[in-house]
Every structure is written in structure tokens, then in C-alpha cells.
Amino acid sequence: NQRDIIRRKQDLQQCAAYHKSVVESVISLAVTCWGSSVRARYVRRLDTA
Known part of the structure; x- marks a missing residue:
């Protein structure tokens, strides 16, 4: 399903x-x-110098 693929892509981008x-x-x-x-x-080091 195309919508599922798009939703999965958006989830991956948010993650x-x-x-x-x-x-x-x-x-x-x-x-x-x-x-x-x-x-x-x-x-x-500056203090000891």
C-alpha cells in the first residue's frame, strides 16, 4: 500500500x-x-608559572 510506505518514510524521517x-x-x-x-x-598552569 502506497500510503503505508509514505507513512513509514515520515516515521523514519522523524526518528x-x-x-x-x-x-x-x-x-x-x-x-x-x-x-x-x-x-x-x-x-x-598559569597559576604555577
């Missing part, structure tokens, strides 16, 4: 969009954590 947004938020969170740890290490 892909959801996964993409989740992955992007996880990546941004990881970048933020990594950036703050690097900054802390850099500040510590």
Missing part, C-alpha cells in the same frame, strides 16, 4: 531528526565539559 538532535546535544555537552576541563588545566 532520524530526533536521533540527530540527541546526538548534537550530547556532542555539545561533551565539548562543553572538555572545554571547561582544558580551561581549568590551563588556568592551573
Whole structure:
């Protein structure tokens, strides 16, 4: 049935969009954590210098 195929395609697109947004938020969170740890290490190095 053509309608079922179209509906399945839309479901897949929604699922892909959801996964993409989740992955992007996880990546941004990881970048933020990594950036703050690097900054802390850099500040510590400046303090000891």
C-alpha cells in the first residue's frame, strides 16, 4: 500500500531528526565539559608559572 510506505518514510524521517538532535546535544555537552576541563588545566598552569 502506497500510503503505508509514505507513512513509514515520515516515521523514519522523524526518528532520524530526533536521533540527530540527541546526538548534537550530547556532542555539545561533551565539548562543553572538555572545554571547561582544558580551561581549568590551563588556568592551573598559569597559576604555577
